Amino acid sequence: MIDISLYSYMDSMLKQTPLKFKRYMYDKIAWNNRLVGVVGPRGIGKSTMLLQYIKEHSNDKEYLYVSADHTYFTNHSLIELVDDFVKYGGTRLFIDEVHKYKTWSRELKQAYDVYPNLKIVFTGSSVLDIMEGEADLSRRALMYSMQGLSFREYLGLFHDINVPSFTLPQILEHKIELSDLEHPLLLFQEYLKTGYYPFSKEDGFEIRMENIIDQTVGMDIPQYADMKASTARKLKRMLVVISQLAPYKPNAESLATEIGVSKNNISDYLVYLEKAGMIGMLRDETGGLRGLGKVEKVYVDNPNLMNVLSGGSPDVGNIRETFFYNQMRVMNDVISSKKSDFVIDEFTFEIGGKNKKQKQISDIPNSFVVKDDIEIGHANVIPLWYFGMNY
Secondary structure, rough: OOOOOHHHHHHHEEEEEEEOOOOOOOOOOOOOEEEEEEEEOOOOOHHHHHHHHHHHHHHHHHHHEEEEEHHHHOOOOHHHHHHHHHOOOOOEEEEEOOHHHOOHHHHHHHHHHHHOOEEEEEEEEOOOOOOOOOOOOOOOEEEEEOOOOOHHHHHHHOOOOOOOOHHHHHHOOOOOOOOOOOOHHHHHHOOOOOOOOOHHHHHOOHHHEEEEEEEHHHHHHHHHOOOHHHHHHHHHHHHHHHHOOEEEEOHHHHHHHHHHHOHHHHHHHHHHHHOOOOOOEEEOOOHOOOOOOEEEEEEEEOHHHHHHHHHOOHHHHHHHHHHHHHHHOOOOOEOOOOOEEEEEEOOEEEEEEEOOOOHHHOOOOOOEEOOOOOOEEEEOEEHHHHHHHOO
């Protein structure tokens, strides 16, 4: 028999779950696949998305939502829950924050193999690697990587300004239309400070952000990489140093000296921070496949995080580049440019303020100047805020 406290917990969570606004990933997920995983940084709305789906589709006791840190798992295993759930007619199991359960991959594999009619959806930290650990789930799980709010989503969630997403060609052709917002720049500046995370509607945004940093660097990464506490502290120091230098050109020797670790560990630490949603690494085209090129620049992951790490005084030029890279990487393969800032497909982008000139890209075909502090553009001059409408 399923512990009644689990259903009570689910009911309580569902009552608190709004349905009005849904994240960009909601309609992209193949919810009916046998095993679905959604990973991403802390605080971006993965749990809410699962609860929204359950609230719209649940059928009595056939659905169950659990969090892997629930007290139930103090005395029970995940596979024990699965066994009981299926025996009593359960068909859809949703497991939140699965990374908090030590043997999650092995037991999910067992559940998948033993119960072919059971559908499981789980969320986890973005540092999870389903191809590593005790069981390889790569052939079984359909995985989705989710990011924080786009500027478009922010307008919908916080200001009830709802517009569809725009493709990159539509953005470059000045197809953006906001009929309910004549002057977007004030809200765009607000977004850069606090709009990337859905919880910024609540009080204590900076405290919550500090908690996310501490939990990600102090718990998620060490648990995944089997780190000592002393190494985790150096990892946080590394994040702070990068935030002061970003966009940072990787120099393993100087960074290793700065934080007191071997330079041989620097590349691994950077990958951990990137997977955890703390930094973004801009690569060149040499890798041939997305994410495999040489790292040219390291950015703090998003403008909100950069604002917190800088004590509220980030460099405006760095914020602009960070925003562009953060927003465009979700739907596009963004790589470094040898002559400018970024390249996406055949397009080259130079990022700057409203007085930015064309000189640097004058001899580059299909090139664009992306300017902050302008509402509308013309020809190859594109407002920076446009690029927040891509997803």
